[in-house]
Amino acid sequence: MNPILKTRLNSSDVNRRGLLALSGAAAALSLIGSRAFAMSIAQAEALIFEVTQEVQSVINSGKSESAMISDFERIFDRYANVQAIAATVLGPPWRSASSSDKSAYVASFKGYLSRKYGKRFREFQNAKIEVTNSKDFGRKGIFVQSTVATPIYAPFPVEWHVVERSGRLEFFDLSIEGVKLISTERTEVRALLNSNGGSVGKLAQALSRLG
Amino acid sequence: MPFAHQLLNPALVVALVSGLSACSATGTGDSEFYDPLEPTNRAIHQFNKGLDVIILDPASRAYDAVLPEPVEDMVSNAASNLGEPSDAVNRLLQGDVEGLLVSVGRFGINSVLGIAGLFDPATGLGIPARPTDFGETLHVWGVGEGAYVELPLLGPSTARDAVGRVVDVLTDPVAILVGPPEIDYVLVTRTLDTADKRHRYSFVVDGILYESADSYAAARTAYLQNRRASLKGEVDESDIEDPFEFQ
Numbered sequence: 001m002n003p004i005l006k007t008r009l010n011s012s013d014v015n016r017r018g019l020l021a022l023s024g025a026a027a028a029l030s031l032i033g034s035r036a037f038a039m040s041i042a043q044a045e046a047l048i049f050e051v052t053q054e055v056q057s058v059i060n061s062g063k064s065e066s067a068m069i070s071d072f073e074r075i076f077d078r079y080a081n082v083q084a085i086a087a088t089v090l091g092p093p094w095r096s097a098s099s100s101d102k103s104a105y106v107a108s109f110k111g112y113l114s115r116k117y118g119k120r121f122r123e124f125q126n127a128k129i130e131v132t133n134s135k136d137f138g139r140k141g142i143f144v145q146s147t148v149a150t151p152i153y154a155p156f157p158v159e160w161h162v163v164e165r166s167g168r169l170e171f172f173d174l175s176i177e178g179v180k181l182i183s184t185e186r187t188e189v190r191a192l193l194n195s196n197g198g199s200v201g202k203l204a205q206a207l208s209r210l211g
Numbered sequence: 212m213p214f215a216h217q218l219l220n221p222a223l224v225v226a227l228v229s230g231l232s233a234c235s236a237t238g239t240g241d242s243e244f245y246d247p248l249e250p251t252n253r254a255i256h257q258f259n260k261g262l263d264v265i266i267l268d269p270a271s272r273a274y275d276a277v278l279p280e281p282v283e284d285m286v287s288n289a290a291s292n293l294g295e296p297s298d299a300v301n302r303l304l305q306g307d308v309e310g311l312l313v314s315v316g317r318f319g320i321n322s323v324l325g326i327a328g329l330f331d332p333a334t335g336l337g338i339p340a341r342p343t344d345f346g347e348t349l350h351v352w353g354v355g356e357g358a359y360v361e362l363p364l365l366g367p368s369t370a371r372d373a374v375g376r377v378v379d380v381l382t383d384p385v386a387i388l389v390g391p392p393e394i395d396y397v398l399v400t401r402t403l404d405t406a407d408k409r410h411r412y413s414f415v416v417d418g419i420l421y422e423s424a425d426s427y428a429a430a431r432t433a434y435l436q437n438r439r440a441s442l443k444g445e446v447d448e449s450d451i452e453d454p455f456e457f458q
Contacts, residue, residue, distance in 0.1 A: 087457035094457050116422075123414050137448050139455070145446075152411065159446065163454040172454045178440020179433050182452050187432040191425035210424075 039169055041134045044142040044162040047169050051079050051160075052129055059121050069118035073110060080171040081163075082110045089185045093193060093200060101200040108207035113185070115211035126151050129158070141172060244359050244435055252361040256427040259366055260420055263409075271409035283407050285329040290404035291340055292321045292328025293397055296384040301343045305351040313341050345382075346375030350442050359431055367434035 058071045076082060086109040087094045087102075094102065127150040135143045141163035149155040161173035174181040189203065192210075196202035246252065275283070295318035302310035317333040317340065324332045334340065349371050350356075357370030365376065380386070389397055409416060423429035440450070 081458075084454060084458050088452055088454070091457070120414060120418075135446060137451060140448060140451055141454055143446055143451060161451060161454075165454070165458075173452050175440070175446075177437050179436045180452070183432055183436060184429070187428045188424050191423075191428055195424065 039142060039162070039164040041136055041142055041144075043169060044144050044160075045131050045134055047079070047162055047171065048131065048144045048146070048160045051075065051171060054079075059125055065119065065121075068121060069114050072118040072121075073114035076110065076114055081165060082106060084163075084165070084170075085172065085182065086110070089182055089189050090193075090200070091186065091190075093198070097200040101204065104204040105200050105207070108204040109189075112207040112211035119211075123152065124148075124150060132157075244431060245357070246359045246431065248358060248360060252359065253427050255361045255363050256430070258363060259361065260426065262364065263416075263420060267406070267409050268413075271406040271413070274403065274406040275410045286400060286403045287407050287411075288321070288325065288331045289328045289400045290407075291331070291342070292318060292325070293385050293400060294342060295321075297379055297382070298341070298343050300382065300384060301345055301348045301379075304345075304348045305343070307351075310341055310343065313338055344372070344375050345378040346372035347442060349375055356435075356439075359435065361427070361430070367430050369435075369438070372438070 054075050055072070058068050058075070061068070061071070063071070083106050086106045089109070090097075090105065097105070127148050129146050129148050131144060131146045133145040135145070137143065141161055144160040144162060146158050146160070147155050148158045156177050157175075159175040160171065161175070163170055163172040172182075189207075192206050193200070193203045196206055278286075295314045299311055299314035299318070302308075302314055317338055320333040320336065320338070321328045321331055324330075331340075346369075354371050356372070360368050360370060360373055362368050362373055362376075368376065385397060386394070419429045419433055420426050440446075443450075
């Protein structure tokens with residue numbers, strides 16, 4: 001149930017709908033000119049196909065776990081706005097934190113997430129992902145709904161929350177069987193913040209040792 | 212256990228289920244929870260964690276080491292098949308005709324073609340399992356989830372779902388209709404299935420219980436979000452995070 005950002009997508013698994021989404025995205029991108037950018041469902045789905053394929057190539061690379069974790073950190077950086085995720089996870093304490101504490105926290109949070117979920121790569125080896133549906137929530141973004149099948153688990157639903165920020169599409173949240181990554185990490189980070197006397201600086205240090 | 216009296220006080224349970232249904236019916240938002248019994252729940256959580264360390268986790272490892280995977284799948288299929296009659300009763304009470312047909316159809320197909328439920332040909336025929344319980348029936352009837360509770364041995368639940376579990380045990384058609392000695396096989400199958408599930412989902416369970424800063428809070432978040440999403444069936448705007456609130 002814990003959210004994980006790993007799937008394996010063989011090229012043969014890219015279903016027709018995925019290819020349509022990719023071509024739709026290409027068509028949509030070519031239309032962007034001076035007009036205001038508005039994300040389409042096809043673009044959000046294309047982003048998810050791209051992310052899952054990148055993650056799949058890391059899983060199949062045969063690299064060591066630590067090399068895979070640093071690859072994963074790079075993917076996370078490229079496709080997600082890590083600061084937005086980290087801030088949402090921390091919640092109100094983010095607003096009152098000093099800028100040096102904020103940047104220390106965002107940096108440790110990124111490493112922590114990459115280690116924590118990167119270690120669980122093997123659970124998702126040979127996983128197949130199929131996009132089943134997507135929902136547009138306007139300003140709040142698009143939920144791309146998919147089903148993931150792996151050799152160890154019965155097929156389960158995974159939902160990807162894609163957001164448009166300053167004209168750029170980014171991955172924001174992930175929900176596995178209804179359990180969201182941001183909520184799971186909020187519970188974790190709040191517990192750590194409490195055990196560190198509410199200090200965001202100490203929280204950052206604690207996170208850098210975890211995961 | 213000093214907390215047993217508090218937990219099992221019927222008046223309290225009724226108050227939690229009925230009195231709070233209004234507030235929790237809309238409380239499907241992200242991290243919202245109602246946990247007035249938190250100190251008691253935390254004590255039960257420690258007890259459950261101890262049981263996992265000394266019994267369930269080692270038993271599930273032994274189970275996995277001893278039995279080959281196809282046999283484990285048969286045990287899991289058989290346990291799931293034995294749940295179909297109870298699911299059918301609940302689907303009937305929910306007024307869910309399609310769900311009722313799924314359970315009845317699966318039970319018939321898997322009991323006959325699947326050799327007493329050891330195999331699951333129904334899924335291959337396009338009828339995947341749709342398990343349910345009396346907690347869901349209460350939800351369909353409009354009962355809110357009430358307080359979060361962690362039950363001894365059984366783990367995370369809510370007041371509504373805990374009542375549902377009791378009703379499911381008391382009204383299980385399999386337990387009522389099957390007498391000795393077959394009922395022993397039923398109990399053995401269900402016990403082995405618990406070990407099987409603990410092993411199958413060990414990444415998830417270990418992550419929550421042993422790799423989180425506060426395993427009680429982690430289990431509560433995971434249970435409530437999973438349960439609410441499964442009862443609701445679809446995502447709406449209240450379920451998703453606001454990406455711009457802190458930016």
